[in-house]
Amino acid sequence: DAGVTQSPTHLIKTRGQQVTLRCSPISGHKSVSWYQQVLGQGPQFIFQYYEKEERGRGNFPDRFSARQFPNYSSELNVNALLLGDSALYLCASSARLVTYEQYFGPGTRLTVT
Amino acid sequence: GEDVEQSLFLSVREGDSSVINCTYTDSSSTYLYWYKQEPGAGLQLLTYIFSNMDMKQDQRLTVLLNKKDKHLSLRIADTQTGDSAIYFCAVPSGGYNKLIFGAGTRLAVHP
Numbered sequence: 001d002a003g004v005t006q007s008p009t010h011l012i013k014t015r016g017q018q019v020t021l022r023c024s025p026i027s028g029h030k031s032v033s034w035y036q037q038v039l040g041q042g043p044q045f046i047f048q049y050y051e052k053e054e055r056g057r058g059n060f061p062d063r064f065s066a067r068q069f070p071n072y073s074s075e076l077n078v079n080a081l082l083l084g085d086s087a088l089y090l091c092a093s094s095a096r097l098v099t100y101e102q103y104f105g106p107g108t109r110l111t112v113t
Numbered sequence: 114g115e116d117v118e119q120s121l122f123l124s125v126r127e128g129d130s131s132v133i134n135c136t137y138t139d140s141s142s143t144y145l146y147w148y149k150q151e152p153g154a155g156l157q158l159l160t161y162i163f164s165n166m167d168m169k170q171d172q173r174l175t176v177l178l179n180k181k182d183k184h185l186s187l188r189i190a191d192t193q194t195g196d197s198a199i200y201f202c203a204v205p206s207g208g209y210n211k212l213i214f215g216a217g218t219r220l221a222v223h224p
Contacts, residue, residue, distance in 0.1 A: 041216055042215050048210050
């Protein structure tokens, strides 16, 4: 089975623009979580979605939003991009809402200029 | 809130053992995790330990947990150049799927 996939791999945007990142979880997994990893730091939790509902939100501004589709894939949207949004955005999938096993995708590298 | 701290850098000789340390603040954590990140890649789940265990061994990896001191360590035996990566300690917060990560320990393995 394929692992977690994310698209695009790399993205360059200008300040003020909007961006949409995509994630496909492992087949059969119903939970998707999003993390932001700024260079030199550990990942920070942004959102968790399970069965198309938001189940957790980290300390991020309202410019960040997400949704999950009936096939359990997910999109992360960031509006009004700032230079500080430049980071690796990681998606993690798991089979259940609460589980000890999460599997991460390769990430999307976003650069804001 | 939960805080996880790690030393930032470790350099070892090939064939030696590596020990990466982590301290955390939330004593209610049920599982504690070690992830590995290679350059330009996502996170790979290396191993995890349940909070009622003191030690877990998995091939070359040994995880030690000291709940009293809230200290977690990862030992890699016979360290190889392919082990060069950043290692993250992670602790769940507010539910198993929300993980709090340390800043990562960069392991450099030299001949």
